[in-house]
Amino acid sequence: MRSSDLPVSAAIPALRDALDSAGTAVLAAPPGTGKTTLVPLALAETGRRVIVAEPRRLAARAAARRMAWMLGEQVGERVGYAIRGERRPGSAVEVVTTGVLLRRLQHDPDVRADVVILDECHERHLDADTAFAFLLDVRTTLRPDLGLVAASATADTGPWSKLMGEAPVVSADGAMHPVEVVWAPPPRPVRPPHGLSVDPALLDHVASTVRRAVAERDGDVLCFLPGVAEIDRVARALGDLHVLRLHGRAPAAVQEEVLRGPEGGRRVVLATSVAESSLTVPGVRIVVDAGLSREPRTDHARGLGALTTVRASRAAADQRAGRAGREAPGAVYRCWTEAEHQRLPERPRPEIALADLTGFALEAACWGDPDATGLALLDAPPPAAMRAARETLRAIGAVDDGGRATERGRRMARIGVHPRLARALLDGAEHVGARAAEVVAVLSDQQRADEDLVRQWRGLRRDPRWRDETRRLRRAIPEAPEAGPDDETTAGVVVALAFPERVARARDGGGYLMASGTAAEPFKGSTLGGSEWLAIAVADRPAGAPAARIRQAVPIDEEAARLAVGVTVEDEVVWRGDVVARRVERLGAIELSAAPLADPDPELVRAALREGLRREGLGLLTWTREAEALRARLAFCHRVLGPPWPAMDDDALLESLDLAAGGARRRADLERADVSALLRGLLPWECAARLDEVAPERIAVPSGSRIRIDYSGEQPVLAAKLQELFGWTETPRVAGVPLVVHLLSPAGRPAAVTADLASFWREGYRNVRAELRGRYPRHPWPEDPAKAEPTRRTNTRRR
Structure with missing residues (x-):
């Protein structure tokens, strides 16, 4: 042309x-x-x-x-x-x-x-x-x-x-030739993609669809699959056809053959998304589309990132179909239904919304815009992803506390690999020599990750691209010695330095605990399961799974783990049913050793006691009747008068009670604690001096008795026998709040309830008197209670 x-x-x-x-x-x-x-x-x-x-x-x-x-x-x-x-x-x-x-x-x-x-x-x-x-x-x-x-x-x-x-x-208007759409779903339902897993039944159907297309139409076939593993499976199923495998790591000779065009027999090109655009594959008249793509997914909280298989978008499907009509009329066989096609997302999400942003954050920092707020981007980076990226960069010394790139960070950026791998190259060279570059070359371009990284490394030593990348990386560490330890030690140190939060130790109950605190499990039948320590290179965590899945790792020893993660020693005082005080040596979330702590920090003890109360409730304390009554009085004062009267709800008490004031150090001390004293200790001096004035515990009634006030409800309550209140026409108040008066019968049961005594004597007393005086004849029931003598005793009725 x-x-x-x-x-x-x-x-x-x-x-x-x-x-x-x-x-x-x-x-x-x-x-x-x-x-x-x-x-x-x-x-x-x-x-x-x-x-x-x-x-x-x-x-x-x-x-x-x-x-x-x-x-x-x-x-x-x-x-x-x-x-x-x-x-x-x-x-x-x-x-x-x-x-x-x-x-x-x-x-x-x-x-x-x-x-x-x-x-x-x-x-x-x-x-x-x-x-x-x-x-x-x-x-x-x-x-x-x-x-x-x-x-x-x-x-x-x-x-x-x-x-x-x-x-x-x-x-520019494209002179596209017509492309016929053939809907070719599997004959039976297949499992949806999950992580990197694709149902083999779908791949077998894709191979069958390729054979069908070859039989029905002329021209070469371009078949889209999500990854190298899927390409390999379909290629094996098409062994009698001339199959070419096109992906990012395909040998140069294969790429040239694909792009050169047909020279004889028909070709079937199995390709990843590299063939969606940019490239014209000559001779293609047929496209077979499995309908799948790979996208990055990142768990920023746990430091886990991986590719995952998703349904391709409608835009991607259109791009793929267009490959069949570049040179002549063609056809696309879509391995799904037309109804499913309408439910596909319109276009793929931008990578900035999905990916690990550590490399991007380093680029922005080296550019002089650590927050990337000044960059003209179609989509702003997600804040949580940027925070996680900056934390990673600070941890490896690539940026300072202000997010600005350090000289070390600029050197990492020049290496041209992910900052984690750049850190592993620079620091790993100091411990294992120049062969650190070989391991980084394995980690930096993994189209297909072998569970055993050392085995994959050895298999790549004849790969010219891997050797070229190794030479390039070695130029970044010219001072590193050539000699180093064995393959396993070298790989383990480099992987651990690249992903320190994924250093993992075997747990007694099975599986592993990573330094990040995330549980991890090897695949069933994995050869890695017998190792006490692992440096995990690739792991992911499916939605809803209790543990991450280990996809690639290297056995290491504790020395390598300590080198990569660093050990912390701290005094730990926590609540585990009681106060437990220990001096703990840890590697991230992995506990290495612990010894009892004889004299823990009182502040840590206080925090542990408070945590115990938070978990198990204030019922850990012994609440006497006096303590409960005092709490109710103080709650009334706070409710009516506000600060500085302290709040008495559970949350407030959990924060304010000085549990260590009485020397409390364990659960038994909480049970013996004087709760009334703890509550009074919360009062400012001016409140403590006025408590009995503002909210007295008892109040004198006309009979001379001192009756306890109940502050436990919304309004304080005074419960007294009716005869003791004769002559009391004004309703008593505390802190300006009228008491709710429960007038009791001689048997101690409420005969009436009022917040207005004067009104009760005028209007309500007559009915109470008529009802009760026959039942309790030995008690006085005067016709005019306002002028009667109040009494606590029984009076003999005169006939």
């Missing part, structure tokens, strides 16, 4: 005009229109030096090779590329991964280009979002002449245009 035949060619003049006038633009061009290859060459023709940023290494290599082929040149002349550990510079166009672009921006924000194109920006990879935010910052502060293009395969251009200050939008 001549370059002028590519659909995007018609949009290039408008794109050039937009860059000339505004300096920024959004290019919307469907897959197969030539936006990745023709646009950079067209801009370079005007004398501009162009950098194209791709989200994947495979796409970067392929785009550079395609552009060089279009020019009739070899890569490294006018067109070059740069990926991690590999660079072939070009004089006019350079294709780089977004990770490489980030490294360059941190090292030299000048960029040394006239135009930067962020390709496939719609995929919302975290590195791409970060790089683009940095580029906008550079354009604002340092290089106002820098041209920026956000290139998207979708029409959702509004957010990108707004992000760049209402940048012009240039659209």
Whole structure:
């Protein structure tokens, strides 16, 4: 195909005009229109030096090779590329991964280009979002002449245009050939994906669907699967077909064969999401889509992160289907129903909302914006994820207490791996030598993690890419000695330094406890289960599971565990049914040893006693009648008069009672404690002096008796025999609150209740007198109680 035949060619003049006038633009061009290859060459023709940023290494290599082929040149002349550990510079166009672009921006924000194109920006990879935010910052502060293009395969251009200050939008119509949709669900229900687990029955159905498609239609088949393990299973089921496996770690020869096009028999290309966009696989007329994707998930509270398998979005499904119509009419076989398709999410969530943000936080700190609040991002990073990221960076010395990057942090960022792995490389080299780089190379690019990391490491020693990455990492630790301990010790130290919170010790009841405090379990039949200590490289925790699952680990000894995590010794005074005081040696949440503490800190004792009361209730104290009555009086004072009278509810007492004032150190001391004295100890002196005046315990009644007031209800209550209150016409008050008077019969039962004695004597007494005087004839029942003599005794009735 001549370059002028590519659909995007018609949009290039408008794109050039937009860059000339505004300096920024959004290019919307469907897959197969030539936006990745023709646009950079067209801009370079005007004398501009162009950098194209791709989200994947495979796409970067392929785009550079395609552009060089279009020019009739070899890569490294006018067109070059740069990926991690590999660079072939070009004089006019350079294709780089977004990770490489980030490294360059941190090292030299000048960029040394006239135009930067962020390709496939719609995929919302975290590195791409970060790089683009940095580029906008550079354009604002340092290089106002820098041209920026956000290139998207979708029409959702509004957010990108707004992000760049209402940048012009240039659209290219794709001359897509029609693609027939064939709904091909499994004949029987399959289990939904769970973690990295995919039902083998679905994969068997995908293989059957590939065979069906080969039998029904012409052309090569491109089959989308979520990961390498699934590709391998389907490939085994298609052993008699010409199968190519395309993923991020596929050998260069396989990638070249895929991109070269058919040369003879039909091909079946089994691919991960690397083939969704950027790449054109020649000869493909059929797409078979398993309908699954892999997304990052991070448990920030427990430091666990992993990829998980999810249903692909409708946008991803459309991208995949489009691969069948790039060169001719084609078909897509979707391994789900049309009804299920309508329930799929519209588009995938941006990586910034899902991923571990430790690397992003370090990039932002090195850029001079630790909180990332000044960066032009489509989506702000979740606050909880950023807090967890900054805590991790502080722990490994990458940032200071203010979040600013340290010199050590800048060195970590330059290494180009996750900050945890950079820490493991730098610190591990001091203990195990230069071979730390070999283990970090294993950890930094795991498409498929063997449970036994040492076994995986040994299996990679013939892999040229792994060797290249190892050499690159060794250049970051030139001072490290070549010699070191054996493989197991080396791997264990490096993994433990990378993931110290995942250092784990076997528990008596089975399984492991990680330094983070999370339980972990190896898979059934795992060879790791017999080790006392593990350095866990990969673990995840399914929703609702009681423990994390160990996916990859290395047995270590206690010395390595102590080196990675660090040991703390602290005095621990806690409540475990009673006060337990110990001096404890810990490795994170893992207890190494403990000894009784003879003279614990009184403050710690007080806190433990309070915790005991909080857990078991104030019933641990012995509440005498006097203590309960005093608490009720004080509660009344607080309710009516407020502070400084202290609150008497349970929560307030748990916080305020000075349990150690009487020398309390254990449960038995609580049971013997003088609760009345503890309550009086809460009173300020001015309240203590006025308590009997404000809320007297007893009150004198007309008969001369001193009757106890009950403060336990909403209003204080005075309960007295009716005859003792003759002549008392005014209702008594305490703290301005009228007492509720219970007038008792001679038997001590309430004959009447009133808060207005004067009204009772006038209106209510007559009925009470008529009812009770025949029943209690030895008691006085005068007709005029207001003038009668109050009495505590029985009077003989005169006839």
